[in-house]
Amino acid sequence: MVLSPHRVDVNIPWAPKRRTEKVMTTQSPVVPASTAVPSARRRPPSTGRRGRFAGWGFVAPFMVVFALVFITPLVYSIYLSFFRTRLVGGTSFVGIENYLRAFSDAQFWESAGRVVLVLAVQVPVMLVLALVAALAIDSARLHASGFFRIVIFLPYAVPAVVAALMWGFMYSPRLGLAGNINDFVGAQVLLPLAPEWLLLSIGNIVTWEFLGYNMLIFYAALRTVPTEIYEAAALDGAGQFRIVTGIKIPALRPAIVIATIFSIIGTFQLFNEPNILRSIAPNVISTFYTPNMYAYNLSFTGQQINYAATVAIIMGVITAVIAYVVQLRGTRSDVR
Numbered sequence: 001m002v003l004s005p006h007r008v009d010v011n012i013p014w015a016p017k018r019r020t021e022k023v024m025t026t027q028s029p030v031v032p033a034s035t036a037v038p039s040a041r042r043r044p045p046s047t048g049r050r051g052r053f054a055g056w057g058f059v060a061p062f063m064v065v066f067a068l069v070f071i072t073p074l075v076y077s078i079y080l081s082f083f084r085t086r087l088v089g090g091t092s093f094v095g096i097e098n099y100l101r102a103f104s105d106a107q108f109w110e111s112a113g114r115v116v117l118v119l120a121v122q123v124p125v126m127l128v129l130a131l132v133a134a135l136a137i138d139s140a141r142l143h144a145s146g147f148f149r150i151v152i153f154l155p156y157a158v159p160a161v162v163a164a165l166m167w168g169f170m171y172s173p174r175l176g177l178a179g180n181i182n183d184f185v186g187a188q189v190l191l192p193l194a195p196e197w198l199l200l201s202i203g204n205i206v207t208w209e210f211l212g213y214n215m216l217i218f219y220a221a222l223r224t225v226p227t228e229i230y231e232a233a234a235l236d237g238a239g240q241f242r243i244v245t246g247i248k249i250p251a252l253r254p255a256i257v258i259a260t261i262f263s264i265i266g267t268f269q270l271f272n273e274p275n276i277l278r279s280i281a282p283n284v285i286s287t288f289y290t291p292n293m294y295a296y297n298l299s300f301t302g303q304q305i306n307y308a309a310t311v312a313i314i315m316g317v318i319t320a321v322i323a324y325v326v327q328l329r330g331t332r333s334d335v336r
Helices: 048-052 054-080 097-103 106-138 145-157 160-171 177-185 198-222 227-235 240-251 253-268 272-277 291-300 305-335
Strands: 083-086 090-093
Touching: 054 305, 083 305, 097 305, 106 145, 106 198, 106 240, 106 253, 106 291, 106 305, 145 198, 160 177, 160 198, 160 272, 198 240, 198 253, 198 272, 227 240, 240 253, 253 305, 272 291, 291 305
Parallel strands: none
Antiparallel strands: 083 090
16 A cells, blocks of 8 residues: 555544634734834844945045145144244244234234225125125016126126236226226326225226126025915015015025125135236235235245245134124024
8 A cells, every 4th residue: 555645634434523613813914025014123234334434435535635725735824824934044933923923014904904994895885786686687577687697697707817907907097998088088087096996996896706696696595485475475465675675685694694704705815806906006006905915925025934824824814703703693693
């Protein structure tokens, strides 16, 4: 007799029959393995040291460039400011003597006073004009707004050296536009390179260069305001002036703070415009007309590299402090 490997059901009469009971059971639905919720005790697989440092690998190229072009020159300038190089005796450590000399340097504070005057007069005028231009372009009542946006922004694409040369030619009393107008009128009406008008002429060049840049910052911020807010204000009976003062200008507050900080930094770095105009008006623009010109001439003409580094460090600290105060006040206004 060969036993089959398959199961065979045989009814044995004497075998006790199994009692079948119907049991009510509640079964939970079967969840597919792909959608099963992992257990709370299960921990994500450890990525190890390689995973922890993966983010630093992406940041490393920027950090290397940042250290080479910013941190290293800054540390080296601070190092130079504590030394003095002389023809007799060579380089020696002088501590804070260079800083004490700068604090009592009349030429340094005269140049710093000029850029502060530009900051107090030219920057507000430029930002107000940029704000008006951005509001005009953002409004639906201005035809060909794209054309005006490009025209206003186009001077920013002109390099600062080229812009200074162009305006210097127009300011020239002999060959420029100012000289032609004076000859036509028969009197010296326009004297943009005169000592009393020179700072205003430089401010005009800077305003022409950066008006479009600040306008673009304000315009981009205006485009982020939802149109539903304007529609709700119009339904409530608000006019255009009320929409500008109650919606647009408050929405522009962070952009105004950013543009102000950039303008402060650019004003204290004023160099190209007066340095190029100096070839046209050498008797009016001195070598220490701005702090940057002063540091440049100290370093490359006077061979006083250590003192030039000191002047640069002091101006950097002043710029950082003023920019931080503006940012802090802008942040507090936003919180309120």
